[in-house]
Amino acid sequence: MKRVKLGISAVLIVVAACVCAARIIYVNSTFPAPENHVFSVNEPATYGGESSAGIVLTAGDIQITTSNFRALDHEGIKAAIPSYIDPIIQLGNATDLRVFLVDATFKNTTQEHKDVTLRDYHLTSQAWLNGFHPLLFENFNEDPSTILPVDPGSTETRTLVFMAYNSQINPDRGWNNLAQSDFSLVLALYPDRASISLGHPTPLDAASLDTSQAAASTNDAEGSMV
Amino acid sequence: MIVAEIKRALSSTSFLIALGVGLLFALAHILTVAVPYAFDPDWSLVQAGSKGVYPNSLLNSWIGATPYALSTSLFFFALPLLVCLPHAGTLYTDLKSGFISSVITRCSIKDYLVAKAVAVFLSGGIIGIAPLLFNFLGTAMLLPALTPEPAAGIFNVPPTALLADLFYAQPWAYLLFFLVFDFILCGIIACSCFVFSFLVSNKFVVVVAPFLVCVITYFALGDASGYSPINLLNPSQSHIAQLIPTLASYVIIACAITLFVVWKYRRFEVV
Numbered sequence: 001m002k003r004v005k006l007g008i009s010a011v012l013i014v015v016a017a018c019v020c021a022a023r024i025i026y027v028n029s030t031f032p033a034p035e036n037h038v039f040s041v042n043e044p045a046t047y048g049g050e051s052s053a054g055i056v057l058t059a060g061d062i063q064i065t066t067s068n069f070r071a072l073d074h075e076g077i078k079a080a081i082p083s084y085i086d087p088i089i090q091l092g093n094a095t096d097l098r099v100f101l102v103d104a105t106f107k108n109t110t111q112e113h114k115d116v117t118l119r120d121y122h123l124t125s126q127a128w129l130n131g132f133h134p135l136l137f138e139n140f141n142e143d144p145s146t147i148l149p150v151d152p153g154s155t156e157t158r159t160l161v162f163m164a165y166n167s168q169i170n171p172d173r174g175w176n177n178l179a180q181s182d183f184s185l186v187l188a189l190y191p192d193r194a195s196i197s198l199g200h201p202t203p204l205d206a207a208s209l210d211t212s213q214a215a216a217s218t219n220d221a222e223g224s225m226v
Numbered sequence: 227m228i229v230a231e232i233k234r235a236l237s238s239t240s241f242l243i244a245l246g247v248g249l250l251f252a253l254a255h256i257l258t259v260a261v262p263y264a265f266d267p268d269w270s271l272v273q274a275g276s277k278g279v280y281p282n283s284l285l286n287s288w289i290g291a292t293p294y295a296l297s298t299s300l301f302f303f304a305l306p307l308l309v310c311l312p313h314a315g316t317l318y319t320d321l322k323s324g325f326i327s328s329v330i331t332r333c334s335i336k337d338y339l340v341a342k343a344v345a346v347f348l349s350g351g352i353i354g355i356a357p358l359l360f361n362f363l364g365t366a367m368l369l370p371a372l373t374p375e376p377a378a379g380i381f382n383v384p385p386t387a388l389l390a391d392l393f394y395a396q397p398w399a400y401l402l403f404f405l406v407f408d409f410i411l412c413g414i415i416a417c418s419c420f421v422f423s424f425l426v427s428n429k430f431v432v433v434v435a436p437f438l439v440c441v442i443t444y445f446a447l448g449d450a451s452g453y454s455p456i457n458l459l460n461p462s463q464s465h466i467a468q469l470i471p472t473l474a475s476y477v478i479i480a481c482a483i484t485l486f487v488v489w490k491y492r493r494f495e496v497v
Contacts, residue, residue: 020363020366020367023367024366024367024371027264027366027367027368027369027370028370028371030370031281031283031369031370031372033370033372033373034372034373049278050276050277050278051277051278052277052278054277120278122376122377124376124377126376126385126390126391126394126395127376127383127384127385127387127390127391127393127394128376128385129376129377129379129385167386168384168385168386169385169386170385170386170387170388170390170391170466170468171466171468172388172389172468172469172470173385173391186377188278189278189279189280189375189377189378190278190279190280190281190378193375
């Protein structure tokens with residue numbers, strides 16, 4: 001009797017395991033993992049999909065080529081934009097920051113006008129990420145629009161701006177090690193993931209920064225929001 | 227002795243009650259979080275990559291990844307109490323009832339203590355991770371196991387969390403670490419009742435004391451509250467903790483519990 005009970009239990013366990021496995025396989029087949037497309041600096045990158053603004057791009061419509069990846073520390077950004085007061089630091093939620101600048105050229109390869117949603121781009125480094133910084137973007141670009149219009153066959157160049165705070169990093173990783181880490185510019189996530197591997201940023205001091213554009217809108221920088 | 231003590235721990239009614247309560251939390255989480263994610267009609271848009279949104283998946287929807295869910299908060303707050311319910315108070319009752327005196331006529335006090343510690347540790351560990359495994363399996367049957375993506379902004383392991391970089395690079399290694407860590411931590415919490423068995427003279431207080439210590443450390447430690455068991459048991463910790471201080475502090479606590487019990491029982495043996 002005991003052996004029969006044991007046998008029935010074993011059969012039930014095996015059946016339950018098979019049902020669970022079949023269900024897990026089914027669920028994963030209906031939501032396939034995104035294909036990962038990784039590009040490098042100076043290599044034209046493309047991506048497709050719908051942006052947060054509802055603009056649909058087909059892969060190949062726009063070619064994005066990144067050239068310079070630089071990092072600016074807190075003193076550097078204060079020197080470049082003297083009126084800039086960072087609200088996160090002012091509120092005491094962080095004590096230090098880094099500004100990352102990525103020069104990107106957008107080429108429209110089609111015969112139609114295309115819009116690119118810049119605010120969907122993210123800068124990541126392992127677990128760390130931050131989104132596009134619209135206010136500092138205004139300071140580093142003449143055109144502050146975060147939806148970039150690109151005419152057929154033409155190219156547009158923008159400096160993309162991202163911010164990192166020391167309160168965003170686990171002490172195990174070390175804030176001072178962040179600037180020596182590898183970074184990626186993530187362009188799209190799903191159904192296909194596209195990113196540009198940027199490597200380490202080049203440290204930049206304010207003296208070598210072209211602040212002609214930055215100076216244009218310094219009055220707007222105070223009381224900025226992130 | 228060890229086998230008998232483990233059988234006593236795992237077949238007790240209080241063990242089944244504690245396990246049942248833990249599994250109820252896990253089931254409630256599946257019904258309130260994973261089921262809506264899986265069967266919401268908006269999912270058809272998300273699956274098509276609408277507005278570039280990354281779909282909800284197993285690793286952002288199971289009980290160890292949803293700190294915003296009520297069932298998650300209740301489960302991880304109740305866990306230090308649940309792990310102590312089944313067997314952790316039996317040292318106190320053995321001591322008070324005089325049962326221990328009859329036991330040490332048949333085996334050494336060392337054998338008795340080792341058997342008791344193993345049984346309490348195992349019962350605590352099982353109650354800690356069985357609901358997690360049940361919830362993980364249940365959620366896996368509803369949602370896909372997509373790779374965690376930091377840029378998606380939907381994974382509740384922030385860059386400030388313990389081993390956050392490992393989560394995005396090797397999510398299965400991260401999960402395995404936390405399951406093993408939770409098992410050990412629940413075992414340590416359950417074994418901490420041994421200390422209170424000598425310090426207080428009420429079984430209810432002996433069983434509840436570790437839970438109170440966990441709650442007090444969570445709310446009273448300020449910046450160090452990341453090292454509270456309530457924060458560390460949850461894989462998506464809401465407070466910052468570092469790996470080496472975490473491991474070192476719990477090794478020290480485990481050693482302190484062992485030394486305290488050994489010291490007390492050496493005196494008991496002499497008497």
